[in-house]
Amino acid sequence: MALRTAGSLLVVFLWSVAVVLGQYGWSVTYTTQSICALKGSTVELSCSYTVPSDYTVTTTFWFTEYDAAGPVSLSDDPDYKGRVTYHRDKKNGHTLTITDLRESDSAIYKFRFTDQTGKWRYTGNPGVTLSVTGLQVKVTGRYQDKTLTCSTTCTLTDNPTYIWYKNGTIVKEDTSSLYSHYFSDADSYSCAVKGHEDLHSPAVCKNCWSVTHTHQSICALKGSTVDMSCSYTYPSNHQIKKTFWFTKWSGIDAEDLSSVPGYEGHIEYLGDKKSDCTLRITDLRLSDSAGYRFRLITSGDKFSGPLFSLTVTDLQVKMTTSMFSRWVTLNCGTCTLTDNPTYIWYRNGHKVKEDTTSLYSDYFSDADSYSCAVKGHEDLHSPVVCE
Incomplete structure (x- = not known):
């Protein structure tokens, strides 16, 4: 199995092999039966298969769902469009690659193949259980003497090294997901996994401001859709009055993109109004190439995040x-x-x-x-x- 993200490569070899025995020489062998991977990363699920010598495999695919006609190949599933690829080698090995993992991708994946007659079909059981998780910082303890935990909903498969950030600067790398220190209410903390630094957690703090982007820049295809994601924090004694994205100032404040001519029906704010902020732009145009910022207006102040650069090609x-x-x-x-x-x-x-x-x-x-x-x-x- 290999996990990869843009600009980084993390390869893990798992030698524990789960064999699913078939009847009459039909079988599927999965490299591993359980994987926990980070949201936003790329995962590879591998297997090998055997068939009797007088049969020839003509159709191979992976699936999680059935319809009226039977198992649905992931390459035909609209939820996976543009995110899955199949690779078959000369020794009956087969690899499924899923990019830009989502939590909704958590499922049991099975491999299926058909012989040349189209009559003999075989599905390898029990399949591979994929769990997709994001990172969250959990705080325990009292006053300034606290312990932070870089928390996941499943145990990451590759025994990673955790990276801790204080106010955006790396302060610790360790195989432990715990970090204990003297904490100031004015400081913000977040965590990431080494090799996947662009997939770090939302920041936590008590009396601080921060806007953290999943990526700092994106090159996207004209006509496609892009999501620009970020997370934000603000002082706990403030109340959010308005959040929005902008590219330029108009008058005394930034100009909300949703009010800018030409963006109507072209953009969508997907954030949950608590800590996540995502700007979706559909049907991208070359003119959408610009620097974008996320802005917070609270009951006590205003704050703008760092520049997010979008290039449309x-x-x-x-x-x-x-x-x-x-x-x-x-x-x-x-x-x-x-x-x-x-x-x-x-x-x-x-x-x-x-x-x-x-x-x-x-x-x-x-x-x-x-x-x-x-x-x-x-x-x-x-x-x-x-x-």
């Missing part, structure tokens, strides 16, 4: 040719998309390659044309280029 194929041959290298896109997508390449309208890299090299003919797209957003592909 369309897909454009850039061609680099060789001086001495017809060999060309093509690049898809103008900035590095934040969600580490799979790129799809088309030659003369036919799919020729899927890869996590945005580069594609080929021997170029004057009669050939090329375009690219991102998996899950095939309707937003680039214009065609040809020589």
Whole structure:
């Protein structure tokens, strides 16, 4: 199993193997039967399978739900659109990758395959139990002598190192999820897991202000939807009067995006009005590229969070040719998309390659044309280029 996030890589090998025995030579072997992963991260679920020598497997997929026709492949489930990929190796191994994990992804995942006749079908039981958790800081103790716990709803599978932040600065790294110290009411504290620092917990404090973004910047595809998430704290003796996002000031205060012409029906505030703040922008336009800030107005003061940078790009194929041959290298896109997508390449309208890299090299003919797209957003592909 491997867990990954943008800009970081954390690999964990689990050698405990759970074998599910089948009848007459049919079986599925899962690498592990239980995984606890962080919300927002990427997880891989792996298995291998066996079939009798006179059968050939033609269909393989993972599922969690059934409909009237039977198990539903995750690749066809709208809740997983653009977030799942399948990888099959030459030795009957199969890996399911789920990106941008959500708490609603917590479920039992099972692998299913079908033979060449379409009549023999086999599902590996009991499957893999995936639990997805966020991080929360829990405070125990009295006065300033308190203990903080970086809490999860399940025990993280990879025995992580916890990182503690005081007012946004790292103060401790330890394999223990506990942190004891002399605490000031004016200080804020949050925690993260090493290798996943961009997925840290909301900050906790008593008499402080803070706005913490899950990411500081995002590159997103024109026409897609983006969520800009953050958490906030404010003095406990204040009451929230208004919260909003803005890009510029108008008059004596910031201008609420929901009142800005052109954003109506284009943005949505998803925060719970207690500590979470998320701005969703749909049908992204190139003009949405800007710096965004979250603002708090309370009964006692006003506070704005740090800048969140959004860059919106369309897909454009850039061609680099060789001086001495017809060999060309093509690049898809103008900035590095934040969600580490799979790129799809088309030659003369036919799919020729899927890869996590945005580069594609080929021997170029004057009669050939090329375009690219991102998996899950095939309707937003680039214009065609040809020589």
